Amino acid sequence: MPFTANRQFKEQPRLLAKAKGMHYTTPDGKQVLDGTAGLWCVNAGHGRQEIVDAISRQAAELDYAPSFQLGHSDSFTAATAVARMMPAGMDRIFFTNSGSESVDTALKIALAYHRARGEGQRTRLIGRERGYHGVGFGGISVGGISTNRKTFSGALLPAVDHLPHTHDVSRNAHSRGQPVHGENFADDLERIIALHDASTIAAVIVEPLAGSTGVLVPPKGYLEKLRAITEKHGILLIFDEVITAFGRLGAATASEYFGITPDIMALAKGISNASVPAGAVAVRRNVHDSILAASENGIEFFHGYTYSAHPLATAAIMATLDIYERDQLFQRARNLSPAFEDAAHQLADARHVIDVRNLGLVAGIELAPRPDAPGARAAEVFRKCFDQGVMVRYTGDIIAVSPPLIIEEAQISEIFKKIGDVLKTVE
Numbered sequence: 001m002p003f004t005a006n007r008q009f010k011e012q013p014r015l016l017a018k019a020k021g022m023h024y025t026t027p028d029g030k031q032v033l034d035g036t037a038g039l040w041c042v043n044a045g046h047g048r049q050e051i052v053d054a055i056s057r058q059a060a061e062l063d064y065a066p067s068f069q070l071g072h073s074d075s076f077t078a079a080t081a082v083a084r085m086m087p088a089g090m091d092r093i094f095f096t097n098s099g100s101e102s103v104d105t106a107l108k109i110a111l112a113y114h115r116a117r118g119e120g121q122r123t124r125l126i127g128r129e130r131g132y133h134g135v136g137f138g139g140i141s142v143g144g145i146s147t148n149r150k151t152f153s154g155a156l157l158p159a160v161d162h163l164p165h166t167h168d169v170s171r172n173a174h175s176r177g178q179p180v181h182g183e184n185f186a187d188d189l190e191r192i193i194a195l196h197d198a199s200t201i202a203a204v205i206v207e208p209l210a211g212s213t214g215v216l217v218p219p220k221g222y223l224e225k226l227r228a229i230t231e232k233h234g235i236l237l238i239f240d241e242v243i244t245a246f247g248r249l250g251a252a253t254a255s256e257y258f259g260i261t262p263d264i265m266a267l268a269k270g271i272s273n274a275s276v277p278a279g280a281v282a283v284r285r286n287v288h289d290s291i292l293a294a295s296e297n298g299i300e301f302f303h304g305y306t307y308s309a310h311p312l313a314t315a316a317i318m319a320t321l322d323i324y325e326r327d328q329l330f331q332r333a334r335n336l337s338p339a340f341e342d343a344a345h346q347l348a349d350a351r352h353v354i355d356v357r358n359l360g361l362v363a364g365i366e367l368a369p370r371p372d373a374p375g376a377r378a379a380e381v382f383r384k385c386f387d388q389g390v391m392v393r394y395t396g397d398i399i400a401v402s403p404p405l406i407i408e409e410a411q412i413s414e415i416f417k418k419i420g421d422v423l424k425t426v427e
């Protein structure tokens with residue numbers, strides 16, 4: 001149970017034994033409505049038979065093929081299936097096993113791209129405060145969560161800078177969809193570029209919508225500005241879409257939803273419906289082709305994992321993407337999002353609530369922190385909701401809701417009603 005404080009083991013850990021559709025079952029047989037799609041990843045709901053069948057067929061047929069120098073044809077078929085869901089032109093795919101690996105792979109591709117084009121001095125990476133990009137050294141270096149960084153602060157990547165985060169409750173409280181204020185936060189990128197000089201900067205990495213640090217929805221115009229500034233200076237833009245891709249916002253990707261195409265995209269979670277650990281990096285054709293062309297000059301992208309395009313992962317990915325398409329789950333998420341928004345904002349006046357924000361099928365409910373114990377209120381909401389049959393997530397004093405895309409309207413109401421009822425009992 002990583003990312004679980006050791007003191008939490010003083011009480012009996014909450015365990016899960018089974019899962020089907022929208023529900024988990026605990027070892028003692030209690031049903032819990034999944035309001036978080038596991039960890040923002042089980043987008044098609046739990047225990048999908050088509051995925052189970054695809055994985056077991058594959059395990060019997062080809063359990064593993066070495067990924068170095070050898071391969072198997074499903075890795076190409078699965079890559080094509082992923083590419084079809086990406087924005088036009090982002091059709092080159094590299095498989096990983098997790099979001100953290102996708103992020104570190106994406107950062108390395110950015111450095112390889114510049115080196116391939118004779119601009120090897122472009123090594124600086126720009127992340128953002130309150131960004132979460134997994135737990136590799138690259139990911140925590142560009143990430144902006146101090147608790148994840150401080151133990152390792154002497155060993156982080158050296159040439160990294162951070163944009164400010166875009167969260168501003170004082171001006172944007174209770175925004176529905178994208179907040180109105182905050183496009184100007186992107187101007188800091190020009191300041192950082194002026195400080196270091198564009199010729200030293202390889203890439204900017206952001207989550208288009210930051211999930212893990214409390215559902216920070218990008219202000220209107222902000223991502224457009226980041227795209228324009230990076231393009232102007234020859235800096236690559238990386239979107240970490242580990243949470244947002246595969247339907248969370250009611251489109252295949254946040255890039256598609258916002259109409260902004262980055263150069264590189266990190267993917268994981270929903271790519272396999274979390275049935276098998278899997279991730280991928282998608283890149284624009286020109287990024288891929290530049291690196292390929294440098295092969296003539298002896299520059300190669302030597303990088304990969306024993307389990308890149310593992311046969312069980314490619315089988316799970318293909319079965320998952322088939323379900324998304326056949327059941328039109330991204331469209332379903334889009335259709336449900338007005339009802340989801342209304343249900344979330346019913347909590348605007350609930351006790352302790354200082355902000356409700358949402359986009360697609362994700363919402364954040366921010367509580368006023370207890371002065372003597374920041375985070376305690378949201379943790380109490382999580383525990384009480386779970387014990388009363390609804391799973392939500394908390395981070396600091398923010399409660400996050402991000403259900404599977406198969407959720408019914410009545411279940412949406414149930415989740416937010418439960419949070420409201422529980423809040424009445426929180427001191």
Ligand code: PMP
Pocket residue numbers: 039097098099100101103132133134135207211212240241242243268269
């Ligand atoms: N990037 C983002 C945006 C994430 O939300 C996460 C996981 N929550 C990761 C990267 C890391 O993914 P993993 O835990 O699969 O390594």
